[in-house]
Amino acid sequence: xxxxxxxxxxxxxxxxxxxxxxxNLTGFAKGTIYQGNLKSICIPGLNCYSCPGAVFSCPLxxxxxxxxxxxxxxxxxxxxxxxxxxxxxxxxxxGFLCPFGLVQELLYKIPTKKLQKNVWTRRLSRxxxxxxxxxxxxxxxxxxxxxFCKYICPAGTLEGGFPLLLKNESLRQLAxxxxxxxxxLLVILLVSAVFIFRSFCRFFCPLGAFYGLxxxxxxxxxxxxPEKCNDCGLCVxxxxxxxxxxxxxxxxxxxxCRKDCHQCALSFGLKxxxxxxxxxxxxxx
Amino acid sequence: MKTGSEQxxxxxxxxxxxxxxxxxxxxxxxxLGLFQNGPADIRNKAVRICYECIGIG
Numbered sequence: 001x002x003x004x005x006x007x008x009x010x011x012x013x014x015x016x017x018x019x020x021x022x023x024n025l026t027g028f029a030k031g032t033i034y035q036g037n038l039k040s041i042c043i044p045g046l047n048c049y050s051c052p053g054a055v056f057s058c059p060l061x062x063x064x065x066x067x068x069x070x071x072x073x074x075x076x077x078x079x080x081x082x083x084x085x086x087x088x089x090x091x092x093x094x095g096f097l098c099p100f101g102l103v104q105e106l107l108y109k110i111p112t113k114k115l116q117k118n119v120w121t122r123r124l125s126r127x128x129x130x131x132x133x134x135x136x137x138x139x140x141x142x143x144x145x146x147x148f149c150k151y152i153c154p155a156g157t158l159e160g161g162f163p164l165l166l167k168n169e170s171l172r173q174l175a176x177x178x179x180x181x182x183x184x185l186l187v188i189l190l191v192s193a194v195f196i197f198r199s200f201c202r203f204f205c206p207l208g209a210f211y212g213l214x215x216x217x218x219x220x221x222x223x224x225x226p227e228k229c230n231d232c233g234l235c236v237x238x239x240x241x242x243x244x245x246x247x248x249x250x251x252x253x254x255x256x257c258r259k260d261c262h263q264c265a266l267s268f269g270l271k272x273x274x275x276x277x278x279x280x281x282x283x284x285x
Numbered sequence: 286m287k288t289g290s291e292q293x294x295x296x297x298x299x300x301x302x303x304x305x306x307x308x309x310x311x312x313x314x315x316x317l318g319l320f321q322n323g324p325a326d327i328r329n330k331a332v333r334i335c336y337e338c339i340g341i342g
Binding site: 034057 | 300312313314316318321323325326330331333334335342
């Protein structure tokens with residue numbers, strides 16, 4: 001009962017965040033986007049700022065846009081904001097505050113046969129670092145185009161593309177090959193999310209890759225009590241992400257592993273007071 | 286020669302120093318960005334429909 005309550009609490013936080021980020025409901029009806037001052041603030045999760053409901057800015061879109069003009073103005077504000085999110089919460093953002101993560105988790109609830117993590121999913125999970133380096137940083141700097149938003153971002157197509165095109169005849173006429181490509185990619189990613197837990201987050205999300213860099217330093221997240229932990233490895237074995245230990249770069253800090261820990265060694269909190277254990281379980285699994 | 290627990294304490298100290306430095310750098314960058322009118326730049330981009338994001342080009 002207590003365990004179910006913990007999962008429910010996380011789900012409610014995800015839903016509340018998704019609604020808060022996209023509370024401009026009139027935008028969906030009119031096919032327009034919000035133009036108020038709140039858009040000068042970035043949210044920590046992946047949520048397209050061209051979604052008719054979005055009242056805040058997308059961190060990845062804003063970063064790429066800032067990099068496009070970085071020749072004239074260094075992107076202090078965006079870098080500061082992303083560093084702050086990373087150092088405070090790390091990938092806890094993926095587990096609790098990302099609307100696209102919520103969409104994928106809901107799709108995974110569809111009862112079908114699921115693909116479990118294996119050596120290939122672990123290898124594929126490194127791809128997101130390449131996408132971060134090439135599509136988010138290199139392409140905007142060299143080719144002056146927001147590479148990730150333009151060629152990959154499924155959140156933009158789902159939250160911005162479809163709602164806006166449905167309501168605007170003029171935009172529909174402009175949609176061509178690029179839209180077809182992005183729509184196809186979106187469908188592939190959404191279908192894969194039914195069979196593979198958070199497939200986009202694990203293999204492609206550059207925001208998750210960036211926050212993952214802070215896994216050792218982030219202030220808040222999952223803590224392991226070394227006094228209580230008996231190194232049984234159940235937490236890692238039952239985790240659906242490609243983790244090698246709780247709290248590593250692949251861990252989205254969702255806290256689902258707390259229900260598997262019979263020693264009650266896992267908890268949320270400030271990470272500064274409990275040292276991390278060194279044990280890795282991946283070799284045994 | 287340092288024992289395992291001493292090495293662990295050293296590692297924790299290093300993590301704390303890095304964490305503090307990154308936090309300070311983040312705050313500094315944000316302040317610099319505020320002076321540079323960073324929030325207005327973000328807003329100016331976000332209040333217009335991003336054609337790349339929605340797949341138009």
